[in-house]
Amino acid sequence: MAAIETEGLTRLFGDRRAVDGVSMTVPDHSVYGVLGRNGAGKTTTMKMLTGLLRPSSGVARVCGVDVVKDRRGAARKIGALLEAHGFYGHLSGRENLDLTRRLLGLATTEVDRVLDVVDMTRDGGRRVGDYSLGMRQRLGIARALLGSPPVLMLDEPTNGLDPDGIADMRHFLRELPIRAGATVLLSSHLLGEIEQTATHVGVIHQGRLVVEGELARLKAELAPEIGLRVDDPARARAVLRSRDLTLSDDADGLVAQLRPGDNHDQVCAALNRDLVAAGVAVFSIGARAPSLEGVYRAASAVSRRPVSEPV
Numbered sequence: 283m284a285a286i287e288t289e290g291l292t293r294l295f296g297d298r299r300a301v302d303g304v305s306m307t308v309p310d311h312s313v314y315g316v317l318g319r320n321g322a323g324k325t326t327t328m329k330m331l332t333g334l335l336r337p338s339s340g341v342a343r344v345c346g347v348d349v350v351k352d353r354r355g356a357a358r359k360i361g362a363l364l365e366a367h368g369f370y371g372h373l374s375g376r377e378n379l380d381l382t383r384r385l386l387g388l389a390t391t392e393v394d395r396v397l398d399v400v401d402m403t404r405d406g407g408r409r410v411g412d413y414s415l416g417m418r419q420r421l422g423i424a425r426a427l428l429g430s431p432p433v434l435m436l437d438e439p440t441n442g443l444d445p446d447g448i449a450d451m452r453h454f455l456r457e458l459p460i461r462a463g464a465t466v467l468l469s470s471h472l473l474g475e476i477e478q479t480a481t482h483v484g485v486i487h488q489g490r491l492v493v494e495g496e497l498a499r500l501k502a503e504l505a506p507e508i509g510l511r512v513d514d515p516a517r518a519r520a521v522l523r524s525r526d527l528t529l530s531d532d533a534d535g536l537v538a539q540l541r542p543g544d545n546h547d548q549v550c551a552a553l554n555r556d557l558v559a560a561g562v563a564v565f566s567i568g569a570r571a572p573s574l575e576g577v578y579r580a581a582s583a584v585s586r587r588p589v590s591e592p593v
């Protein structure tokens with residue numbers, strides 16, 4: 283059984299379709315990354331799954347439990363890190379966790395267990411007010427882990443962290459299914475973030491799920507690409523227009539998408555010959571490794587932004 287399954291999940295705000303007919307499948311024990319621009323509908327989707335928002339239509343099941351018919355039952359399957367943490371700064375991390383533990387009626391040993399999972403056993407006795415943002419984020423995940431929910435839902439888990447904190451958190455997220463024995467659903471507007479942490483990806487664009495699947499498989503299915511750096515991209519575009527290629531821009535220059543079966547080396551040599559013959563200086567030309575950016579570009583056909591920028 284899938285950890286999360288939705289069919290035609292839709293949420294309207296007035297006549298605005300924030301989430302529009304999303305049918306997604308999050309496999310058990312995957313790290314599933316929901317990728318989309320700001321306002322794409324990621325948070326609204328997560329809120330419907332956790333029972334914070336009611337769907338306008340459609341069905342969603344968490345570990346087989348329907349989120350509308352049994353909102354509490356479904357919510358019990360999920361540990362979520364959604365918004366501001368709301369920790370008490372004057373209490374220690376351990377004391378903060380203990381408050382939630384008591385509310386949930388769990389054994390006292392739960393606090394030690396979750397602190398251990400997030401590698402914060404040593405810092406558990408310190409005041410949360412003295413924690414770094416990254417530590418507070420980990421404490422938020424520790425709280426989501428209380429009671430061992432089978433699904434963890436993390437909305438933009440690296441938001442606001444510094445580069446070291448981001449690297450640590452990404453490493454931690456990759457290990458989370460093993461450490462916590464859970465399925466992880468995380469959202470991000472950063473391609474690199476999903477690429478480095480997720481086993482599966484779903485791209486949401488304007489409320490719709492435009493592509494979904496195992497990341498490695500989606501990459502493998504991509505048409506091969508050639509990256510070009512030239513002195514005059516506009517001229518190069520004009521020269522290459524005669525060839526049957528899809529051209530787009532990226533941070534480093536131009537990207538030419540080949541047809542399945544095309545031979546990289548031969549196409550590279552031919553493009554190089556054409557460009558040089560037309561007086562365009564070619565700084566570099568070569569095959570590009572299939573990337574999530576390619577998957578995103580192919581799926582939404584809207585992103586022409588550099589890979590380092592948020593989608």
Ligand SMILES: Nc1ncnc2c1ncn2[C@@H]1O[C@H](COP(=O)(O)OP(=O)(O)OP(=O)(O)O)[C@@H](O)[C@H]1O
Binds near residue numbers: 300321327
């Ligand atoms: N309570 C609300 N009332 C009206 N419109 C809303 C409400 N919540 C979200 N929206 C709108 O729904 C759309 C989707 O928002 P959502 O927060 O789900 O996007 P997101 O992908 O999570 O973006 P971000 O990364 O910025 O959080 C946006 O256009 C947003 O303005």
